[in-house]
Amino acid sequence: QSALTQPPSASGSPGQSVTISCTGTSSDIGRFNYVSWYQQRPGKAPKLLIREVTKRPSGVPDRFSGSKSGNTASLTVSGLQTDDDADYHCSSYAGSGRVVFGGGTKLTVL
Amino acid sequence: QVQLVESGGGLVQPERTLRLSCPASGFTFSVYVMHWVRQSPGKGLEWMAGISSAGTNTFYADSVKGRFTISRDNSKSSLYLQMDSLRPEDTAVYYCARESISGNHGFDVWGQGTKVTVSS
Numbered sequence A: 001q002s003a004l005t006q007p008p009s010a011s012g013s014p015g016q017s018v019t020i021s022c023t024g025t026s027s028d029i030g031r032f033n034y035v036s037w038y039q040q041r042p043g044k045a046p047k048l049l050i051r052e053v054t055k056r057p058s059g060v061p062d063r064f065s066g067s068k069s070g071n072t073a074s075l076t077v078s079g080l081q082t083d084d085d086a087d088y089h090c091s092s093y094a095g096s097g098r099v100v101f102g103g104g105t106k107l108t109v110l
Numbered sequence B: 001q002v003q004l005v006e007s008g009g010g011l012v013q014p015e016r017t018l019r020l021s022c023p024a025s026g027f028t029f030s031v032y033v034m035h036w037v038r039q040s041p042g043k044g045l046e047w048m049a050g051i052s053s054a055g056t057n058t059f060y061a062d063s064v065k066g067r068f069t070i071s072r073d074n075s076k077s078s079l080y081l082q083m084d085s086l087r088p089e090d091t092a093v094y095y096c097a098r099e100s101i102s103g104n105h106g107f108d109v110w111g112q113g114t115k116v117t118v119s120s
Helices: none
Strands: A009-012 A018-023 A035-040 A047-050 A064-069 A072-077 A086-093 A099-101 A105-109 B010-012 B018-025 B034-039 B045-051 B058-060 B068-073 B078-083 B092-099 B107-110 B114-118
Touching: A009 A018, A018 A086, A018 A105, A035 A064, A035 A072, A047 A064, A047 B107, A072 A086, A086 B045, A099 B045, B018 B092, B018 B114, B034 B068, B034 B078, B034 B107, B045 B068, B045 B078, B045 B092, B058 B068, B078 B092
Parallel strands: A009 A105, B010 B114
Antiparallel strands: A018 A072, A035 A047, A035 A086, A064 A072, A086 A099, A086 A105, B018 B078, B034 B045, B034 B092, B045 B058, B068 B078, B092 B107, B092 B114
């Protein structure tokens, strides 16, 4: 199973919006509505931001939103804050109990 | 307080064995699907293995199938990862993670990670 493809980096200024893409195949993202997004700060464990493409767990600000079109999922962070400076990882269910992650995107808030 | 705490990592020589443990607390461990995920230095996350709530079904990434074994002991609320025939490329921080109760394959609770270094 191949990893999902994410851009290695993204950036934006405070208050702006930024969108991070996550491209898979018809066997994972394109087939299942089980895309998740995680935020990871240096030296820390990942934190679930989005599950099932668009759903936010309780406590996650609505500045974070997810979407999907075909084999590509996207995470949009609106109203960027300096605290959003972190790594972002996508994942998708790939069938037969397997999960596949992307390579991660480092978001820099300028 | 919902918590996962990995242990068992360390420095190990190639081809040797290591067993990771992950005791859980603060939730009913026996009803959740559990997973192991690793992160090599400076790299992204890589899903390793998953196990059903009762432990009857296990799933593995191709990269570790046949070398790693995931297991659980619900009486001890603990998850394990037996790693055999370790390779330098297995060097990573290993996280145990809980899958959301709704079975959506999102991981809503993570441990702090345990570092495994495979080197001679």
